[in-house]
Amino acid sequence: xxxxxxxxxxxxxxxxxxxxxxxxxxxxxxxxxxxxxxxxxxxxxxxxxxxxxxxxxxxxxxxxxxxxxxxxxxxxxxxxxxxxxxxxxxxxxxxxxxxxxxxxxxxxxxxxxxxxxxxxxxxxxxxxxxxxxxxxxxxxxxxxxxxxxxxxxxxxxxxxxxxxxxxxxxxxxxxxxxxxxxxxxxxxxxxxxxxxxxxxxxxxxxxxxxxxxxxxxxxxxxxxxxxxxxxxxxxxxxxxxxxxxxxxxxxxxxxxxxxxxxxxxxxxxxxxxxxxxxxxxxxxxxxxxxxxxxxxxxxxxxxxxxxxxxxxxxxxxxxxxxxxxxxxxxxxxxxxxxxxxxxxxxxxxxxx
Amino acid sequence: xxxxxxxxxxxxxxxxxxxxxxxxxxxxxxxxxxxxxxxxxxxxxxxxxxxxxxxxxxxxxxxxxxxxxxxxxxxxxxxxxxxxxxxxxxxxxxxxxxxxxxxxxxxxxxxxxxxxxxxxxxxxxxxxxxxxxxxxxxxxxxxxxxxxxxxxxxxxxxxxxxxxxxxxxxxxxxxxxxxxxxxxxxxxxxxxxxxxxxxxxxxxxxxxxxxxxxxxxxxxxxxxxxxxxxxxxxxxxxxxxxxxxxxxxxxxxxxxxxxxxxxxxxxxxxxxxxxxxxxxxxxxxxxxxxxxxxxxxxxxxxxxxxxxxxxxxxxxxxxxxxxxxxxxxxxxxxxxxxxxxxxxxxxxxxxx
Numbered sequence: 001x002x003x004x005x006x007x008x009x010x011x012x013x014x015x016x017x018x019x020x021x022x023x024x025x026x027x028x029x030x031x032x033x034x035x036x037x038x039x040x041x042x043x044x045x046x047x048x049x050x051x052x053x054x055x056x057x058x059x060x061x062x063x064x065x066x067x068x069x070x071x072x073x074x075x076x077x078x079x080x081x082x083x084x085x086x087x088x089x090x091x092x093x094x095x096x097x098x099x100x101x102x103x104x105x106x107x108x109x110x111x112x113x114x115x116x117x118x119x120x121x122x123x124x125x126x127x128x129x130x131x132x133x134x135x136x137x138x139x140x141x142x143x144x145x146x147x148x149x150x151x152x153x154x155x156x157x158x159x160x161x162x163x164x165x166x167x168x169x170x171x172x173x174x175x176x177x178x179x180x181x182x183x184x185x186x187x188x189x190x191x192x193x194x195x196x197x198x199x200x201x202x203x204x205x206x207x208x209x210x211x212x213x214x215x216x217x218x219x220x221x222x223x224x225x226x227x228x229x230x231x232x233x234x235x236x237x238x239x240x241x242x243x244x245x246x247x248x249x250x251x252x253x254x255x256x257x258x259x260x261x262x263x264x265x266x267x268x269x270x271x272x273x274x275x276x277x278x279x280x281x282x283x284x285x286x287x288x289x290x291x292x293x294x295x296x297x298x299x300x301x302x303x304x305x306x307x308x309x310x311x312x313x314x315x316x317x318x319x320x321x322x323x324x325x326x327x328x329x330x331x332x333x334x335x336x337x338x339x340x341x342x343x344x345x346x347x348x349x350x351x352x
Numbered sequence: 353x354x355x356x357x358x359x360x361x362x363x364x365x366x367x368x369x370x371x372x373x374x375x376x377x378x379x380x381x382x383x384x385x386x387x388x389x390x391x392x393x394x395x396x397x398x399x400x401x402x403x404x405x406x407x408x409x410x411x412x413x414x415x416x417x418x419x420x421x422x423x424x425x426x427x428x429x430x431x432x433x434x435x436x437x438x439x440x441x442x443x444x445x446x447x448x449x450x451x452x453x454x455x456x457x458x459x460x461x462x463x464x465x466x467x468x469x470x471x472x473x474x475x476x477x478x479x480x481x482x483x484x485x486x487x488x489x490x491x492x493x494x495x496x497x498x499x500x501x502x503x504x505x506x507x508x509x510x511x512x513x514x515x516x517x518x519x520x521x522x523x524x525x526x527x528x529x530x531x532x533x534x535x536x537x538x539x540x541x542x543x544x545x546x547x548x549x550x551x552x553x554x555x556x557x558x559x560x561x562x563x564x565x566x567x568x569x570x571x572x573x574x575x576x577x578x579x580x581x582x583x584x585x586x587x588x589x590x591x592x593x594x595x596x597x598x599x600x601x602x603x604x605x606x607x608x609x610x611x612x613x614x615x616x617x618x619x620x621x622x623x624x625x626x627x628x629x630x631x632x633x634x635x636x637x638x639x640x641x642x643x644x645x646x647x648x649x650x651x652x653x654x655x656x657x658x659x660x661x662x663x664x665x666x667x668x669x670x671x672x673x674x675x676x677x678x679x680x681x682x683x684x685x686x687x688x689x690x691x692x693x694x695x696x697x698x699x700x701x702x703x704x
Contacts, residue, residue: 053449055485059488059491098407101409131405131406131407133409136411137494138414138492139411139412139492142409142453146405146449
């Protein structure tokens with residue numbers, strides 16, 4: 001019988017601590033495994049092309065709330081967050097597998113809606129759904145997606161290539177998905193108190209969509225190829241800007257300076273954050289789920305990138321000794337903290 | 353807000369009906385996708401080698417019960433059931449990704465035990481764990497594994513290649529995993545009624561292990577290569593012999609005759625089934641989770657295969673019009689029914 005002698009709760013480690021703890025002793029044995037755990041996607045060498053593989057699991061009550069998540073959007077988002085990992089390697093996604101667990105009482109129309117969203121996302125990005133698993137769940141809805149893609153060996157961009165002096169760039173704008181979530185949570189509470197009151201999301205389409213229907217930034221990868229800029233390091237923003245740039249700096253053994261005034265914020269994100277008495281910069285740094293691309297480029301590429309509409313240069317890579325810092329609008333220097341979205345929400349993570 | 357207007361429950365479809373329903377309109381667009389949904393693993397063409405991908409999800413309360421499943425065994429089994437799918441394509445597994453969802457109250461030692469089982473399985477089969485996802489779950493333990501492997505294009509064995517007259521072969525013995533499960537369920541009930549009574553699994557190691565610690569049949573794939581036999585069709589037995597041979601027959605547009613007296617049963621499976629007033633043949637046909645390989649070979653290969661210890665010839669492929677039949681020991685002919693292990697346990701599946 002299962003002996004439930006508890007010792008250390010996962011809470012004490014946090015997600016990254018746990019992953020690190022569980023994977024630190026892996027020894028890779030296959031010649032075709034170029035990169036395993038530790039980046040956005042695994043890299044496999046299949047005869048010239050690098051194959052890219054990434055897996056993400058979405059759990060009801062942790063990653064989504066069916067009270068305000070349309071099922072079609074959920075399916076769409078499950079694919080997008082996985083494709084985003086392949087783009088973050090500078091690759092081209094080509095296939096996905098989807099494993100889904102749900103109550104056997106779930107109406108078929110609901111499952112269809114999820115798959116409709118999955119198929120729309122696949123079609124839009126030219127990706128094949130190539131397999132998966134469908135099972136009953138006694139415990140709510142679970143979606144696990146594995147995405148597969150490829151890149152020429154010389155095109156793959158890892159997290160560990162940032163060099164001192166490199167410019168730190170980010171696509172789109174940040175914080176919107178998090179502020180959108182606050183809005184949805186508020187309307188849910190109002191609805192639960194009085195179901196006759198319709199949700200008031202009037203004029204908030206943009207940030208609600210940032211939360212419910214993110215888009216993987218294929219266009220940014222295409223743009224970078226077009227202007228012949230290969231990032232030195234890249235990651236997608238799922239846990240917030242602070243957490244992600246710290247991943248790049250840690251794996252590149254470097255520090256960084258991020259300028260608060262350069263962090264791209266949509267006006268609606270800014271205003272709505274204020275309505276919630278939230279600091280818009282903190283929403284961008286720690287909110288997560290924006291699925292924008294964060295990447296570093298050589299200074300020599302500055303001219304190529306400086307006027308690109310959808311790319312902001314927000315700082316630069318420094319020597320490791322100076323650490324990872326935010327330069328505030330008032331000129332103060334604050335060490336960045338990776339208090340991003342946490343897959344173990346109750347946890348006291350070590351870096352908090 | 354999510355409008356929960358129910359129409360059709362998943363129950364009415366059953367797992368295969370649901371998968372078929374959800375995937376029937378897929379249009380593959382990638383040149384590299386040779387085979388998507390509909391076999392044990394997807395097949396991708398990456399420059400000469402066929403890459404194989406398969407995903408399976410294990411959910412607490414559906415696929416396993418922590419009351420009697422040691423966590424190390426659970427991790428081991430999660431890998432084995434996925435490798436089994438790659439072998440069932442006549443491939444060589446090379447990588448796996450593991451996504452895991454668990455309560456944040458779960459003790460770290462418990463997670464370590466799961467991963468210990470995962471790593472033991474990976475090491476034993478020379479497979480790299482190359483990525484995954486770890487998240488909190490509000491709803492019990494969830495494991496989703498994606499396995500990746502390869503085969504030369506001409507070596508891949510699908511489900512649809514069986515020809516009239518081909519011999520139907522199965523490795524190992526059947527029904528043990530199901531009977532082992534009955535034993536564990538009984539001991540659990542006894543334990544719940546009186547926790548002072550220790551489980552009585554004395555002398556039942558083999559069938560308990562068949563349930564808790566299955567082995568993917570790499571050795572059978574190696575043997576077939578060694579004796580230069582390429583199956584015409586192959587599948588692994590996860591849902592029971594009846595369900596699996598019907599998959600082969602349906603996809604090959606053929607019928608079959610299976611001889612009850614030829615179905616391999618371990619004496620312990622036979623005896624224990626009798627103790628539970630179960631028909632041992634039904635356990636083999638419908639029990640599932642044996643993870644043996646079921647395959648068809650040309651009659652010309654009979655001499656090569658007839659004396660192989662661990663392979664039983666249990667029947668032959670017939671014309672489609674005669675259907676899928678079991679010839680009983682007394683010579684009666686019964687149409688096979690795919691009432692295998694069902695991922696939607698409450699469902700009335702169409703073929704029952």
